Amino acid sequence: MEALFWLGCTIAIYWAAKRFYRTFNKTYLTPLLITPIIVIAVICLSGVTYADYDQGAGLLSDMVEPAAIALAVILYKNVDLLKKNAAVILASVGCGALAAIVTSAGLAHLFGLSDEIASSLAPRSATTPIAVSVSSMIGGVPAITAAATVITGLVGMIMGPLLVKWLRIRHPIARGLLLGTGAHAAGISKALEYGAVSGSVAGIAMICTAFITLCAAPWLMGLFQ
Known part of the structure; x- marks a missing residue:
């Protein structure tokens, strides 16, 4: 019964956050940012352990893979447009993915951080499962990588629409490239x-950013080290 309570509680918090977001339509009020904050606060105030909470709410994690697969429907409906602009998409994503690795590792070394930390931050622009795997391959700390990846997604999701507005980016493909490359799953939502x-x-x-990161990060980090 407690497990069902926390499952229902999490869904209710997300539903309320989504209604709030639709009413005020502010990027910093997005449910992907507000919901975790409220859930963490509720868990801390209630004194329940994460293990007990996860018995119920953890069922939502099992829905991530079906949700990701469901994106194929949208891809199929726009497959002709994607084929027509394949060269532009691959070139843009390639530059963005490589820039993310180089700047992350470069800034880490510039500020005197260890190779281990630099390797942990390098794959942060890939989606979390790929980023964690790459981090393990190149000598990083998966826990740090996971946190950096989540932060990257949230920051990209918040800053992306601001860049779209300030730079007056009108083309739907350009908007998608900006958000998908810079904020992975959170960027898709936006x-x-x-x-x-x-x-x-x-x-x-x-997807392309994850693949390029998987292939390029070990080689680029070898150069840095």
Whole structure:
């Protein structure tokens, strides 16, 4: 019964956060940011252990894979557009993914951080499962990588729409590339608010970024070290 309570509680918090976001439509009020904050606060105040909470709410984690697979529907509906712009998409994502690795590792070394920390931060722009795997391959700390990846997604999700507004980015493909490359799964969520085309491109961008990071990070980190 307690497990069902926490499952229902988490869903209710997300539903309320989503209604609040639709009412005020502010990027910093997005449910992906507000919901975890409220849930963490509720857990801390109630004194329940994370293990007890996860027995119920953890069922939501099992829905991540079906949700990711469901993106294929949007990709299929826009497959002709994606094929037509394949060269632009691959070139843009490639530059973005490589820049993320180089800047992360470069800044880490510039500030005197260890090779281990630099390796932990390098794959932060890939989606979490890939980033953690790459981190293990190149001598990083998976826990640090996971935290850095989540932070990257949240920051990208918040800053992305601001860049779209300030730089007056109107093309749906450009919006999708910006959000999918810079904020992976969180970016897809935000890109879908701009339309199906932006969401489709963001999904492709996330996948390509993960693949490029997997291939390039070990080689680039070898150069840095």
